[in-house]
Amino acid sequence: MAKKLEQLVALLPQPVVRGRLDQTIAAVAHDSRKVVPGTMFFCLTGVHADGHDFVAEVARRGAVAVVVEKDVPEPPDAAITIIKVASTRTAMQAVVPCFYDYPGHKLRMIGVTGTNGKTTTTYLIRSILRQAAYKVGLIGTIQTLIEDRVLPVKNTTPDVIELQSTLAEMVDSGIDYAIMEVSSHALALNRVAGCEFDVGVFTNMTQDHMDFHQTFENYIDAKAGLFRSLSRPQNTKTGKAAVINFDDSAGVPMAGYSSCPVISYAVTNNAVLTAANIDVKSAGVSFDIHGPFGKRELKLSITGMFNVYNVLGAVGAALAEGVNPETIKQALEEFTSVPGRFELVQAGQPFTVIVDYAHTPDGLENVLRTAKQFAAGKILVVFGCGGDRDRTKRPVMGKLAVQYGDIVIATSDNPRSEDPEKILADIEVGIKEALAGNQAGKQYEKIADRRQAIARAIALAEPEDVVLIAGKGHETYQILADKTIDFDDRQAAREIIREMKKNG
Ligand SMILES: CC(=O)N[C@H]1[C@@H](OP(=O)(O)OP(=O)(O)OC[C@H]2O[C@@H](n3ccc(=O)[nH]c3=O)[C@H](O)[C@@H]2O)O[C@H](CO)[C@@H](O)[C@@H]1O[C@H](C)C(=O)N[C@@H](C)C(=O)N[C@H](CCC(=O)O)C(=O)O
Numbered sequence: 001m002a003k004k005l006e007q008l009v010a011l012l013p014q015p016v017v018r019g020r021l022d023q024t025i026a027a028v029a030h031d032s033r034k035v036v037p038g039t040m041f042f043c044l045t046g047v048h049a050d051g052h053d054f055v056a057e058v059a060r061r062g063a064v065a066v067v068v069e070k071d072v073p074e075p076p077d078a079a080i081t082i083i084k085v086a087s088t089r090t091a092m093q094a095v096v097p098c099f100y101d102y103p104g105h106k107l108r109m110i111g112v113t114g115t116n117g118k119t120t121t122t123y124l125i126r127s128i129l130r131q132a133a134y135k136v137g138l139i140g141t142i143q144t145l146i147e148d149r150v151l152p153v154k155n156t157t158p159d160v161i162e163l164q165s166t167l168a169e170m171v172d173s174g175i176d177y178a179i180m181e182v183s184s185h186a187l188a189l190n191r192v193a194g195c196e197f198d199v200g201v202f203t204n205m206t207q208d209h210m211d212f213h214q215t216f217e218n219y220i221d222a223k224a225g226l227f228r229s230l231s232r233p234q235n236t237k238t239g240k241a242a243v244i245n246f247d248d249s250a251g252v253p254m255a256g257y258s259s260c261p262v263i264s265y266a267v268t269n270n271a272v273l274t275a276a277n278i279d280v281k282s283a284g285v286s287f288d289i290h291g292p293f294g295k296r297e298l299k300l301s302i303t304g305m306f307n308v309y310n311v312l313g314a315v316g317a318a319l320a321e322g323v324n325p326e327t328i329k330q331a332l333e334e335f336t337s338v339p340g341r342f343e344l345v346q347a348g349q350p351f352t353v354i355v356d357y358a359h360t361p362d363g364l365e366n367v368l369r370t371a372k373q374f375a376a377g378k379i380l381v382v383f384g385c386g387g388d389r390d391r392t393k394r395p396v397m398g399k400l401a402v403q404y405g406d407i408v409i410a411t412s413d414n415p416r417s418e419d420p421e422k423i424l425a426d427i428e429v430g431i432k433e434a435l436a437g438n439q440a441g442k443q444y445e446k447i448a449d450r451r452q453a454i455a456r457a458i459a460l461a462e463p464e465d466v467v468l469i470a471g472k473g474h475e476t477y478q479i480l481a482d483k484t485i486d487f488d489d490r491q492a493a494r495e496i497i498r499e500m501k502k503n504g
């Protein structure tokens with residue numbers, strides 16, 4: 001992996017170099033805490049910190065070159081090369097894929113983007129490709145997987161250094177396919193520099209992340225980046241495809257961003273892949289999938305209309321890669337679940353408890369609609385909204401919870417630096433708006449403590465009811481202002497049910 005500094009600097013436009021270029025670069029980093037001897041360090045200006053403040057520290061740790069965009073004092077007694085560029089972020093994106101020998105050009109890469117359904121779709125594609133006997137890697141919200149080996153993650157799409165080093169590890173492990181979730185943040189910040197995608201999947205586009213993108217147009221434009229990248233002139237690989245949801249209003253424009261073949265999917269509109277005879281039950285959904293192969297009947301363990309879409313997207317990606325329809329059907333019918341997505345908590349209670357990662361208006365509406373399709377009793381919803389994230393979705397989610405639920409317990413998600421009561425007040429605006437309409441018999445409570453909120457819902461639940469605990473899905477922590485604590489909705493629900501049973 002080691003490279004000469006000279007070779008890496010040659011990738012930068014108009015660098016101003018102070019120091020030697022014959023150094024050997026053994027590692028790359030933008031976090032001072034990860035610097036080892038021989039590192040080339042990129043000083044990034046972030047929201048919380050500025051990498052330029054760590055030059056002396058990285059020199060002490062043995063960095064041999066730093067890339068800056070501002071003037072920094074030369075560290076004393078250190079033979080460190082200082083390279084000044086216009087943008088350190090762009091410089092890092094040019095250097096890092098080269099440092100790791102362009103692993104994103106060696107693997108076949110499938111990128112999935114959209115507001116909801118990315119994690120689920122990537123897991124479905126993974127199971128199909130594994131059924132077809134490929135060696136598969138996966139990068140996304142829950143974890144990174146290199147075959148069955150689990151690596152922890154911080155972001156849905158990691159920064160360029162973590163991403164390229166993971167892809168390099170996949171190349172070394174003989175992986176055929178890297179399937180990854182490509183978040184809008186990652187596209188806007190070009191964390192995916194150096195990735196040459198072969199297949200891009202677009203799931204859907206609804207409200208989220210307005211804090212980051214400011215406008216819906218910017219949000220769409222970020223997502224479009226994945227499809228523009230499929231037609232980059234310098235691409236080396238062949239057989240590209242864009243797999244696009246044509247029931248989403250952004251689908252057709254999204255298809256227009258790439259010049260490669262499009263595999264469309266839809267349930268209501270015309271498309272290459274469609275679904276019919278859809279039967280949503282709590283135990284799973286069954287439907288007929290129609291495509292160039294004709295028709296196949298599918299009987300799945302995952303459920304909900306939204307999962308019909310995720311399956312169609314996954315099938316599109318698999319067909320693009322030449323997997324045969326029988327293998328696809330077999331993999332899908334053996335697929336059981338994605339952690340924290342419509343996950344049932346079974347602790348012997350006479351009502352249904354579902355933990356789901358719905359944290360957007362569209363996600364919440366979809367999951368509530370699904371629960372309503374089979375609930376014999378009432379629907380109790382426990383949910384909150386993350387702090388330091390899109391505030392405009394809060395009242396919308398409050399309104400939806402009342403429209404679909406019978407009892408709503410608004411609580412904290414990950415409050416982060418925000419006051420939990422203020423977040424609840426934002427949600428309450430939508431709740432009250434809905435209650436002012438025709439929502440007789442509905443009730444709501446605000447309980448900031450998530451465990452207490454779950455306990456309250458479980459205490460109120462009667463046989464045949466459905467308790468939906470939404471927002472945190474697979475998460476095993478809760479991010480508070482001053483600390484992150486262990487917290488798992490599934491475990492909390494199980495413990496509460498057991499305690500209640502013990503106390504009669
Ligand atoms: C807005 C955003 O994307 N922020 C990301 C960004 O943080 P930042 O720019 O604020 O970094 P910072 O903490 O200010 O630090 C600046 C620089 O100083 C360096 N530093 C810092 C401290 C130190 O002691 N030494 C040091 O060298 C840092 O390594 C960094 O290079 O760079 C960090 C390192 O790569 C990311 O982890 C961080 O993601 C944060 C955790 C985050 O929450 N991002 C979310 C919004 C996000 O990206 N979400 C999407 C998913 C969305 C979805 O689809 O649902 C995702 O892909 O995860």
Ligand SMILES: Nc1ncnc2c1ncn2[C@@H]1O[C@H](COP(=O)(O)OP(=O)(O)OP(=O)(O)O)[C@@H](O)[C@H]1O
Pocket residue numbers: 114115116117118119120121141156181203204306307309310340341342356357358359362363364366367473
């Ligand atoms: N295709 C879909 N359309 C709408 N909602 C969906 C869809 N698929 C899943 N959901 C809902 O959204 C939640 C999140 O699903 P998933 O984790 O697959 O999405 P994601 O795009 O990876 O989310 P994130 O952006 O947070 O990583 C699910 O728990 C479910 O409630």
Ligand SMILES: N[C@H](CCC[C@H](N)C(=O)O)C(=O)O
Pocket residue numbers: 156359385386387389413414471472475
């Ligand atoms: N990828 C999403 C996850 C949100 C999950 C939810 N539990 C929250 O913390 O808001 C985000 O970073 O906005």
Ligand SMILES: [Mg+2]
Pocket residue numbers: 118119140141142156181
């Ligand atoms: Mg995800």
